[in-house]
Amino acid sequence: MVRTSLVRQASAVHSTLHNNQATQQQNYATVPVTNSSHSSFVTGIQKSPTTETAQKKTLVLLGTGWGTTTILKNLDTRKYNVVVVSPRNYFLFTPLLPSCTVGTTEGRSIMDPIRHIVQRQGKAMQFYEAQCSDIDLATKELVLKQVPDTSAASSTTVTSNVPVRIRYDHLVVGVGGTYNTFGTPGVEQYACFLKEMGDASKIRRRLKDAIEKASFSNISEEERDRLLHVVVVGGGPTGVEFAGEVHDLVTEDLVKWVPGLSHRIKITVIEALPNLLPSFDKRLVAYTQRTFTKNGIEMRTGTRVKEVRDKTILVSSDSGESEIPYGTIVWAAGIRAREFAHTLRGKVPDVQTSGRGLIIDDYLRVKGVEDIWALGDCTVSKYAPLAQVASQQGKWLAKALNKMAADNAQADTFSRIANSVEPFNYMSNGSLAYIGGERAIAEIPLFRKNIAVGGPFASVFWKAYCLWELSSLRSSLSVATDWTKRSLFGRTMSVD
Ligand SMILES: Cc1cc2nc3c(=O)[nH]c(=O)nc-3n(C[C@H](O)[C@H](O)[C@H](O)COP(=O)(O)OP(=O)(O)OC[C@H]3O[C@@H](n4cnc5c(N)ncnc54)[C@H](O)[C@@H]3O)c2cc1C
Numbered sequence: 001m002v003r004t005s006l007v008r009q010a011s012a013v014h015s016t017l018h019n020n021q022a023t024q025q026q027n028y029a030t031v032p033v034t035n036s037s038h039s040s041f042v043t044g045i046q047k048s049p050t051t052e053t054a055q056k057k058t059l060v061l062l063g064t065g066w067g068t069t070t071i072l073k074n075l076d077t078r079k080y081n082v083v084v085v086s087p088r089n090y091f092l093f094t095p096l097l098p099s100c101t102v103g104t105t106e107g108r109s110i111m112d113p114i115r116h117i118v119q120r121q122g123k124a125m126q127f128y129e130a131q132c133s134d135i136d137l138a139t140k141e142l143v144l145k146q147v148p149d150t151s152a153a154s155s156t157t158v159t160s161n162v163p164v165r166i167r168y169d170h171l172v173v174g175v176g177g178t179y180n181t182f183g184t185p186g187v188e189q190y191a192c193f194l195k196e197m198g199d200a201s202k203i204r205r206r207l208k209d210a211i212e213k214a215s216f217s218n219i220s221e222e223e224r225d226r227l228l229h230v231v232v233v234g235g236g237p238t239g240v241e242f243a244g245e246v247h248d249l250v251t252e253d254l255v256k257w258v259p260g261l262s263h264r265i266k267i268t269v270i271e272a273l274p275n276l277l278p279s280f281d282k283r284l285v286a287y288t289q290r291t292f293t294k295n296g297i298e299m300r301t302g303t304r305v306k307e308v309r310d311k312t313i314l315v316s317s318d319s320g321e322s323e324i325p326y327g328t329i330v331w332a333a334g335i336r337a338r339e340f341a342h343t344l345r346g347k348v349p350d351v352q353t354s355g356r357g358l359i360i361d362d363y364l365r366v367k368g369v370e371d372i373w374a375l376g377d378c379t380v381s382k383y384a385p386l387a388q389v390a391s392q393q394g395k396w397l398a399k400a401l402n403k404m405a406a407d408n409a410q411a412d413t414f415s416r417i418a419n420s421v422e423p424f425n426y427m428s429n430g431s432l433a434y435i436g437g438e439r440a441i442a443e444i445p446l447f448r449k450n451i452a453v454g455g456p457f458a459s460v461f462w463k464a465y466c467l468w469e470l471s472s473l474r475s476s477l478s479v480a481t482d483w484t485k486r487s488l489f490g491r492t493m494s495v496d
Contacts, residue, residue, distance in 0.1 A: 056081050057169035059401065060142060062132050062340065064088050064114045066387045067376035068174035069471070070394025071401070072118055072125065079405035082125040083166060087147045089114055089129050092197060093470055094387060096479065098241040098434075100200040101330075102207070102249040103491035107197050109478035112471040120472065132175070132340050133163065137347055137369055141165045170371050172397065173344065173358065177335035177377030177385055186308035191331040194238055203330060204495045207246070210327035211254070211493075214261055226311060227327035228265045233305050233313075234333035235271030236278070237433045240288060242330055243269050244436025247295050251437070253490045268298040268324070270315060272333075275301055277441075279384065280431060284441040287454035291435055305333075335385055341378040344369070354380045362423035364397055373397055383426050396424045432462045 059080040061068045068084065069091045075082065093110040100107050118125050134143035144164045179195055181187040192203045207230070213219070214227040230246050232239045246267050254262040269276065269292070276292075276299060277285050292299055300315070307314040308331075312323045337357030344366070345352035351368030352359055358374045359367045360381060366372045375397060376390030383389040400421050430444040440462040441454040453461070463483070470476045 057405070058083060058167060059170045059172070060085060060166065060168040061172045061174065062086065062142075063174035063176060063376075064091050065174055065176045065376060065390065066091075066094075067176075067390035067394040067397075068172060069114065069117060070391045071172060071174075071398045072114075072123065073121060074395050074398030074402075075123070076402045076405065077118075077123040077125060079402065080170075082123075083168075084114065084125050084127045085130055085132050085142070085144055085166075086114070086127075087129065087131045088196075089127065091117060091471055093466075093475065095432075095469070096466055097194060097197070097200055098238065098245050100197070101194070101203040101242060102245045103204065103493050104245060104248065104486055105479055105482045107200060109475060109482050110470070111197060112475050116474075117471060128164075128166075130164065133343070135171075135340075135344055135347065140168055140171075140371070142168060142171070168371075170401070171373070173341065173366065173372065173374040173378060174376050174390070174394070175338040175340045175378045176390075177357070178338050179331060180334040180336040181331065182334065184305055184307065187305075187331055190308045190310060191233070191329045194242060194330055194332050195335075201495060203242075203328070204493060206328045207249075208493045208495060211258060211261065211265075214264075214327070215258065222325075224261075225264060225266070226325035228261060229324075229326045229328075230265065230267045231313060231324065231326040231329045232267070232269045233329065233331050235269050235273070235276035235299070235301065236332065236334075237431075239269055239271075239330070239332035240276055241434050242332060243267050243292070243297050244434055244439075247297060247436040249491060249493075251295075253493075256490070266298065267296070268300060270303050270305060270313075271299065271301045272304045273301065277433070280433070280441065281443050281450060281452040283452050284443060284454050288433075288435050288441055291437065291439055291454075295437055297436075335377060337378040337380075341374070344372070356380045363400070363421070364393055364424055388429055389426055392426055393424060432458070432465060434459065434462050 057080055059075075060083045061071060062085050064084065064086040068086075072082070072084070090111040090113045093112070096105050096110045099105040100110065114127060128144060130144035130146050132142050133145045135141070136143075142165065144166060146161070146164070177195075179193040192206060193199045194203065210227045214224045219227075230243075232243050246265075250262055250265050250267075254265065275285050276288055280288075289299060300317070303315050303317040305313055306316050306321070308329060309323075312325050313329065314321060314323055316322075336355075341358050345354075345358060348368035352366075357378050357380045360374050360379050361367060364373045364375055364379075366374045375393035377385040381389075403421060428445060430442065430450075432440060432442045434440045435454075438456050438459050439454065440458040442452070442458040442461055444451045444453070467476045467480060470479060
């Protein structure tokens with residue numbers, strides 16, 4: 001019954017958007033969210049709320065990442081009118097994103113449509129492919145902007161530029177983080193990032209173009225070496241995994257496709273700190289650095305990027321400044337909370353004083369506002385920006401929200417939840433990173449000790465972990481098929 005009603009709501013929304021686009025008379029299209037306490041806000045094409053949905057509170061989840069998807073999986077969606085807003089209509093399994101840059105894994109295999117996830121679990125929600133751009137704390141309204149349509153068929157697709165407003169009773173902000181350039185000149189303009197699937201495709205294209213250009217005989221040897229130089233800025237897990245994947249591409253495939261060039265491809269990792277992987281066990285750091293040296297990956301630690309230029313990077317270290325020519329540069333040097341988190345911070349600047357993201361309490365409540373929770377990479381907490389942190393927070397919050405609905409908590413919701421549930425507590429399940437050449441490093445907590453393992457066995461463990469953790473059987477089978485195809489036929493670097 002809930003699902004039927006949501007389907008009807010969705011068609012009403014579609015009509016509302018259509019109407020607004022046609023007339024362009026209003027500044028905002030308002031979306032009917034069936035809700036007793038807020039039914040007065042609904043304008044445009046209205047429908048009468050059913051008694052069942054009218055009694056429920058509207059819970060809006062921003063994002064389809066690790067945090068919010070875990071909430072959806074664990075939430076009793078019969079207890080709320082659940083509305084999900086995200087510019088991405090799928091969940092992305094980020095641990096395998098570096099492998100998509102070189103074709104070890106195909107992008108589609110690690111993208112799981114959010115509607116499939118919800119349906120598989122027999123749950124209900126309403127999804128809007130949009131970006132939340134603003135919030136009105138007084139009226140409890142969110143302003144949504146539809147994602148621009150970049151498809152060739154855009155002229156036939158309804159895409160409204162008119163912002164849409166929706167109401168919430170409870171809001172969960174899980175908008176994640178974006179790359180942090182630390183204000184370094186030229187990064188935005190010339191570097192690739194590695195956060196979303198579009199980034200992985202862009203890197204794949206850049207690598208392919210650089211190799212193809214380097215094949216021409218009419219360029220200088222100096223220019224050829226520049227094109228074949230892959231520079232990674234940031235020696236954290238993302239940078240290290242990407243460098244490892246490029247190494248595999250070169251030694252397993254390019255050596256056969258472009259034998260005259262493959263030996264000239266150079267990979268350099270630049271890290272400002274004295275070592276790579278600062279959050280890992282020292283023995284694993286040493287193992288990774290030894291493996292990289294053996295694999296010919298250059299590490300320039302204690303080196304800061306001062307500027308990224310068209311074809312070179314200006315760096316500084318104890319030995320002074322130097323310029324490094326590059327063909328492809330990937331910036332994996334850090335993250336910061338996404339824009340909406342800063343918009344929300346700006347509404348309560350006296351309380352939300354951290355420029356890194358939303359300050360939350362032990363119950364994941366955003367400080368200084370009411371009925372808003374936040375989790376994952378858009379928050380400032382004592383935990384690292386990790387999928388497992390966001391995921392555990394999502395599980396905790398779903399439980400708390402289920403309990404809140406069961407308690408039928410009304411105005412005193414905030415204090416009630418704090419009194420009746422334990423505060424969130426993170427339990428690390430360990431750390432894993434693939435470092436190339438069928439080797440990985442693993443730090444696993446066992447019997448109150450951290451077991452550190454590096455080598456081929458850890459690589460098998462890492463692969464098994466990925467297959468197990470992927471969000472669906474479909475994804476696990478797709479990834480396993482990609483890996484089998486890769487070992488039988490090699491990678492494919494073809495990209496539009
Ligand atoms: C290449 C890579 C590899 C990684 N590997 C690992 C790993 O092996 N292990 C690990 O623990 N962690 C890993 N991480 C980190 C992990 O992916 C993040 O910590 C995790 O994604 C954070 O989850 P989140 O829910 O906070 O945000 P995300 O998963 O980033 O999701 C944010 C969501 O919000 C949406 N959104 C953005 N803006 C808006 C808006 N304005 N309105 C509505 N929705 C919005 C986004 O589209 C997205 O759906 C990796 C990260 C990267 C980039």
